[in-house]
Amino acid sequence: MGELVKPVTTITGTMLPLDRGDVDTDQIIPQQFLKRIERDGYGEFLFYNWAHTDDGTPSSDFILNDPTRRGARVLVTGPNFGCGSSREHAPWAIQQWGFEAVITASAADIFRNNSSYVGLLVVELPQDAVTRLIEMASDPTAEVTIDLESQTVTANGLEEHFDFNPTAKERLLTGLDGIGVTMSHDDLIASHEQARAAWLPTTVDIAPPT
Amino acid sequence: MNTPRTLFQKVWDNHIVIDADPTLLYVDLHLVHEVTSPQAFAGLNQSGRTVRRPDLTVATVDHGIPTTGRSLGIRDPLSKRQIDALVQNCRDHGITMFGLDDPRQGIVHVVGPEQGLTQPGLLVVCGDSHTSTHGAFGALAFGIGTTEVEHVLATQTIWQAKPQSMAVEVEGELPWGVAAKDLILGIIAQIGVSGGTRHVIEYRGKAIHDLSMEQRMTICNMSIEGGARAGMIAPDETTIRYIEGRPFAPKGARWDEAVSAWESLVTDPDAVFDKVAFLDASRLVPHVSWGVNPAQTVPVTGSVPSPDSYDDPLQRDAAVRALEYMALRPGTPILDIAVDHVFLGSCTNGRIEDLRAAAKVVEGRKVDSRVSAVVVPGSMQVKAQAESEGLHEVFEAAGFSWRDAGCSSCLAMNPDVIPAGERCASTSNRNYEGRQGRGARTHLVSPAMAAAAAVAGRFVDVREWENS
Numbered sequence: 300m301g302e303l304v305k306p307v308t309t310i311t312g313t314m315l316p317l318d319r320g321d322v323d324t325d326q327i328i329p330q331q332f333l334k335r336i337e338r339d340g341y342g343e344f345l346f347y348n349w350a351h352t353d354d355g356t357p358s359s360d361f362i363l364n365d366p367t368r369r370g371a372r373v374l375v376t377g378p379n380f381g382c383g384s385s386r387e388h389a390p391w392a393i394q395q396w397g398f399e400a401v402i403t404a405s406a407a408d409i410f411r412n413n414s415s416y417v418g419l420l421v422v423e424l425p426q427d428a429v430t431r432l433i434e435m436a437s438d439p440t441a442e443v444t445i446d447l448e449s450q451t452v453t454a455n456g457l458e459e460h461f462d463f464n465p466t467a468k469e470r471l472l473t474g475l476d477g478i479g480v481t482m483s484h485d486d487l488i489a490s491h492e493q494a495r496a497a498w499l500p501t502t503v504d505i506a507p508p509t
Numbered sequence: 510m511n512t513p514r515t516l517f518q519k520v521w522d523n524h525i526v527i528d529a530d531p532t533l534l535y536v537d538l539h540l541v542h543e544v545t546s547p548q549a550f551a552g553l554n555q556s557g558r559t560v561r562r563p564d565l566t567v568a569t570v571d572h573g574i575p576t577t578g579r580s581l582g583i584r585d586p587l588s589k590r591q592i593d594a595l596v597q598n599c600r601d602h603g604i605t606m607f608g609l610d611d612p613r614q615g616i617v618h619v620v621g622p623e624q625g626l627t628q629p630g631l632l633v634v635c636g637d638s639h640t641s642t643h644g645a646f647g648a649l650a651f652g653i654g655t656t657e658v659e660h661v662l663a664t665q666t667i668w669q670a671k672p673q674s675m676a677v678e679v680e681g682e683l684p685w686g687v688a689a690k691d692l693i694l695g696i697i698a699q700i701g702v703s704g705g706t707r708h709v710i711e712y713r714g715k716a717i718h719d720l721s722m723e724q725r726m727t728i729c730n731m732s733i734e735g736g737a738r739a740g741m742i743a744p745d746e747t748t749i750r751y752i753e754g755r756p757f758a759p760k761g762a763r764w765d766e767a768v769s770a771w772e773s774l775v776t777d778p779d780a781v782f783d784k785v786a787f788l789d790a791s792r793l794v795p796h797v798s799w800g801v802n803p804a805q806t807v808p809v810t811g812s813v814p815s816p817d818s819y820d821d822p823l824q825r826d827a828a829v830r831a832l833e834y835m836a837l838r839p840g841t842p843i844l845d846i847a848v849d850h851v852f853l854g855s856c857t858n859g860r861i862e863d864l865r866a867a868a869k870v871v872e873g874r875k876v877d878s879r880v881s882a883v884v885v886p887g888s889m890q891v892k893a894q895a896e897s898e899g900l901h902e903v904f905e906a907a908g909f910s911w912r913d914a915g916c917s918s919c920l921a922m923n924p925d926v927i928p929a930g931e932r933c934a935s936t937s938n939r940n941y942e943g944r945q946g947r948g949a950r951t952h953l954v955s956p957a958m959a960a961a962a963a964v965a966g967r968f969v970d971v972r973e974w975e976n977s
Contacts, residue, residue: 407703
C-alpha cells in the first residue's frame, strides 16, 4: 500500500474570505465542467459562474480574481459549505486552484468525506471563530496556521481547537492509500460475504424485456 | 433483553465488517453512472486492481445523454468520450450495463427500484447524492464521491462515520391536490437545508404510511436537500407489493425468505432518535420555491418574502442575493410569476405516477404559447408504460415535447439547457444558481403544479383546477 495523496501536517498561509452560507457544490464547480474524465485541470473552473461574466471574462469584483489573493492557501467561508451534489470535482477544484484547507462552521457530509480522501483539510470551527477569521482575512497578508497533529488553528491571537475524525486524520497525516489499507482486511470482508443471505439480489444480467 | 433499535441502526448493524469509528460496512448494491466513475475506474486500472463484486454492481447512462435524436449519436464530444469510457469500463470489468440502446436505460435512481434491484435492508451506494431515493424501500442508501466509488469497486466496502438518527413524524392526511413533493418541500422549509446534516432521517407516521412507493421515493430523494446522509421509510405491504415480480426481485422460496427478513425492518417501539421533527400533513399546501436553495419556498398562495423577514444575517444576505439572481421583488404574489419553461422529469418526479398526475391536469388543455414545455420520463420503462396508457398523446396534444429518458434539464449536462434569464417551473430537486444553465431561474414544484403552470403560463393553485 503506497502513498496516494500528499500528506497533510501543518498548513500556514494567507486566507481568502467567502462570507456566504450554504455554498453548494454546483457553485464550487458548475456542471458543464464535469464532462471531463481526468482528475486534474479543474482549478481554473473554481466558482466559475461567480468568477466570470456572461461572456466568460473574469469578474473583477469577485474576490477570487483579486490579484492580491492569488497566493491564498486557506478558504474561510460560511456554514453548510459544500452542500448538494456529491461531485468530488468540488474538492479537486478547490485544491487545484491552490487551496490546502477550508475553514467553516460546518461542512456538508459528502463534501467533508470527499475532501478527507483527496488531502484537502476541512476544519470546522465555532461560527464566532470563523467570523473573526473572516474579519482578519480582509487583510490579504494575514496568515493562519492549521496544525492537524494538535488539531489547532492559530491566527493573530486566536487559538482554537477543532474536532477531527481520527481515521481521516491518520489518512491525511500519512497520505496512505485507503484501498490498500482496506484490502489488508480481506479475511474480514470475505467472512462477512460468506454469511450473506442467499436471497440478496445480484446484478447478473437477465434478458431485457422485448 | 435486546436494546431497542431504530430501522437505521438495524440496517447499519447488518452491514458491519469492522466495528470501529469509522465503521467498515459491506455494500449490497453499487450503482454506477458515467459522470462520477471514469476517474475511479482509471485509478483501479492504474493500480492493477479488479472489481471485487461485478455481480453487485450495475451501471446506466443518464446525466450527459441527449433526450432527442439518439439515433444520430452523441454530438457533444466530451459527453461522448465520458459515456464511451463507461461502456468500455463495464465491458472490461464484467459489469451489467443498461446502455443507451437498452430498453431499461434511465436515471439510475429510477432504474434500480423499477428493476427490483432496490430492496429493503440493503446498503446501496452510488456516486450521486440522490442515492437517498432508495431509502424509500427501507434500504440504507447514500451518495459517495469518486475516491469512494473506486474503494467500493475494489473492496465492496465503505468506511463511514456513524450518522445520528433523526425522526420526521408526519401525521394527518395530505389534502386533495397536495403532492409528496409539497410534503418534502414543507419538511425542508421546516428543518432547513442543513437540518439533517450528520443524520439519517426516518420518515414516519400515518401520512408517510399512506404514500405509494413512487411518492415515498420523492420524499427520500430530497433528504439530501435537507442535508441528511440518507432518508429511510420502513418497508410494509406497499413496499412488498411493489417489488414482487420485478425482474431482479427474489423468486420462489427465496421470495418468502426475503419477505420474512424484511418484516423485522421496523424501528422498535422504545427506540430513541437523536433528533425529532413533527409535521401535520393536513395543513400542507402546494409549495413553490422563490430562491436558490430548496428551503427557500413559500405556499403558492403566498408571496416572495422580504430579506428583512430573516433574523439571521447570513440568511438575510442569502435572500438578498437570491432575489437578485431570481429577478424577483419582495411582496410579489407567486400567482403573478410568469414562466418561460416547464420541465417535467428527474429522479425526484420522473416516475409513472408523476406523469399520470401531470397528464390529468393537462388533458384537454393547451400549453401557453409563450411556454416551452418538455416531459422527460425517468426511464425508458417509464416512457413505455406511459405510452401504453396513452399519456404521450395527452402531452403532445397539449404542446409538450415528449422525450427519451435521462437527467436532462435537472442539471443541464446534456443539450437541455435553460437559457440565461429565463424562468423554469421544474419538478426537479435543486433550484441552485446555474443548476439548469448559467443564469437560468428555477422554481421547484410538484408535477401537477408544473403542468398547470405550463397551461397558464404562470403559477396557479392547482387545487382550484383539481376541484373543478
